Amino acid sequence: MSGEDALTRAMGRRRRAPEPERPDGPPHPTVRRAGALLQAAAEAYADDDAVGSALRDLLGPLGQPLTVGLAGRIKSGKSTLLNALVGARVAASDATECTQAITWYRYGQVPHVEVHPRTGHAWQSTAMVGRSGLEIDLRGARADEIDHVDVAWPAPALRALTLVDTPGLDSLSGLASRRSHEFLVAGAPTSEIDVVVYLLRQVRRSDVRYLGDLARLRGSGAAGSTIAVVARADEVGAGRIDALVSAERLARRHREDPDLTSVCSTALPVAGLLAETGQTLQAAEAADLCTLASLDRQVVEELLLSVDRFRRPSLSVPVTADARAALLDRLGMFGVRTCLALLRGNPMDAPALADELTRRSGVEELRRSLDVAVERRERRSARDALVRMLDLVQDEDRLPDVVRAARDLLSSARTDPEEPTAGGDLSAPAAVSAVDARP
Ligand SMILES: Nc1nc2c(ncn2[C@@H]2O[C@H](COP(=O)(O)OP(=O)(O)OP(=O)(O)O)[C@@H](O)[C@H]2O)c(=O)[nH]1
Ligand SMILES: [Mg+2]
Numbered sequence: 518m519s520g521e522d523a524l525t526r527a528m529g530r531r532r533r534a535p536e537p538e539r540p541d542g543p544p545h546p547t548v549r550r551a552g553a554l555l556q557a558a559a560e561a562y563a564d565d566d567a568v569g570s571a572l573r574d575l576l577g578p579l580g581q582p583l584t585v586g587l588a589g590r591i592k593s594g595k596s597t598l599l600n601a602l603v604g605a606r607v608a609a610s611d612a613t614e615c616t617q618a619i620t621w622y623r624y625g626q627v628p629h630v631e632v633h634p635r636t637g638h639a640w641q642s643t644a645m646v647g648r649s650g651l652e653i654d655l656r657g658a659r660a661d662e663i664d665h666v667d668v669a670w671p672a673p674a675l676r677a678l679t680l681v682d683t684p685g686l687d688s689l690s691g692l693a694s695r696r697s698h699e700f701l702v703a704g705a706p707t708s709e710i711d712v713v714v715y716l717l718r719q720v721r722r723s724d725v726r727y728l729g730d731l732a733r734l735r736g737s738g739a740a741g742s743t744i745a746v747v748a749r750a751d752e753v754g755a756g757r758i759d760a761l762v763s764a765e766r767l768a769r770r771h772r773e774d775p776d777l778t779s780v781c782s783t784a785l786p787v788a789g790l791l792a793e794t795g796q797t798l799q800a801a802e803a804a805d806l807c808t809l810a811s812l813d814r815q816v817v818e819e820l821l822l823s824v825d826r827f828r829r830p831s832l833s834v835p836v837t838a839d840a841r842a843a844l845l846d847r848l849g850m851f852g853v854r855t856c857l858a859l860l861r862g863n864p865m866d867a868p869a870l871a872d873e874l875t876r877r878s879g880v881e882e883l884r885r886s887l888d889v890a891v892e893r894r895e896r897r898s899a900r901d902a903l904v905r906m907l908d909l910v911q912d913e914d915r916l917p918d919v920v921r922a923a924r925d926l927l928s929s930a931r932t933d934p935e936e937p938t939a940g941g942d943l944s945a946p947a948a949v950s951a952v953d954a955r956p
Pocket of ligand 1: 609610748789
């Protein structure tokens with residue numbers, strides 16, 4: 518990969534303030550304290566190879582990122598939503614072989630791509646930043662010859678989340694579809710996937726059946742770690758200006774539907790394309806939108822009559838046909854309409870417009886649900902490590918303070934309020950929605 522170039526082009530816009538970086542250590546205080554106690558215990562047992570190394574091994578899983586698998590039917594918007602969560606256009610959304618391979622996106626200080634074939638050794642690949650995500654060189658291999666692809670990318674969001682893009686479950690290649698399914702249920706309760714984000718456009722009975730199978734195969738607690746997303750929310754109700762409100766209404770109905778609540782923790786509406794563009798909006802794109810918004814109202818209304826009209830090369834407007842087509846790719850018709858309505862008489866710079874798109878997209882509610890799951894996982898990993906540590910430490914006199922502190926920490930963790938599921942409490946009022954009726 519052409520390191521820095523690829524990085525800066527895919528990272529998209531610079532935000533007004535830098536993203537708060539997750540510190541190198543785990544963020545939850547319980548995890549940090551558990552880590553310090555394990556470290557102290559390992560030092561106290563430095564002269565005992567077996568116990569010392571077992572204690573050091575306990576440090577490994579502490580504060581590991583949450584692994585989230587994005588699943589759903591073909592073209593349901595998985596890769597676009599993944600990019601929105603990463604904050605960069607990494608997952609390709611074209612119909613390339615890459616979209617047929619299970620692809621992991623993890624944090625790495627420098628971009629690095631590794632292809633793992635089903636047989637033979639893994640190889641380091643190159644990736645070019647294409648028009649709609651990374652184009653990974655598979656050296657001519659077909660998707661069915663690839664086990665998975667591993668992408669390390671220096672996006673701050675990937676410090677807390679490892680994201681896995683899966684081929685559509687009704688993919689044209691039956692094999693890709695089957696592999697997605699096997700991957701999601703692999704190892705059932707010990708699956709590498711902590712949370713499944715399942716994208717739906719409308720809920721079909723077959724989706725509910727599939728989620729039911731997934732919950733059963735993934736084992737107890739799986740429904741609590743599955744989040745249904747009413748995806749491409751801007752297209753609900755034929756993409757009218759109140760599409761996001763309709764999508765929220767639809768999601769609320771799903772949250773109250775016992776068939777769905779028994780197989781997932783919540784249902785959230787997300788307009789992934791708005792979220793992705795909100796995270797990666799370029800200054801030139803915002804400037805073109807401002808130019809269009811400043812045109813005579815009637816000209817704007819005519820422009821927005823249809824996709825064909827908006828793209829038409831013969832139109833005499835001060836934004837080229839190519840740039841208009843590019844805006845449609847990045848925002849869809851609903852997004853373009855929303856931006857022009859927002860910008861009319863109210864010019865905004867690119868970061869302000871981007872924040873508004875992100876807010877309206879609903880992705881922040883999804884992120885909050887994932888944050889809850891991250892915290893829950895971190896606390897559980899801290900508790901498991903402390904319990905194991907107390908098992909290993911036979912000679913309490915070696916480290917009485919550490920043992921006492923570990924017991925205190927465990928008993929305070931036990932009295933914490935009951936942990937919520939990834940999506941929160943379904944019986945509670947619907948999660949505050951980012952979407953509103955304003956255009
Ligand atoms: N209007 C609109 N279009 C979207 C949205 N999300 C994705 N798309 C478009 O839908 C098409 C498919 O999106 P992807 O993100 O590639 O969908 P996918 O589920 O990853 O597709 P496969 O990997 O091929 O199954 C692309 O043209 C996207 O631009 C959305 O929220 N709104
Ligand atoms: Mg995809």
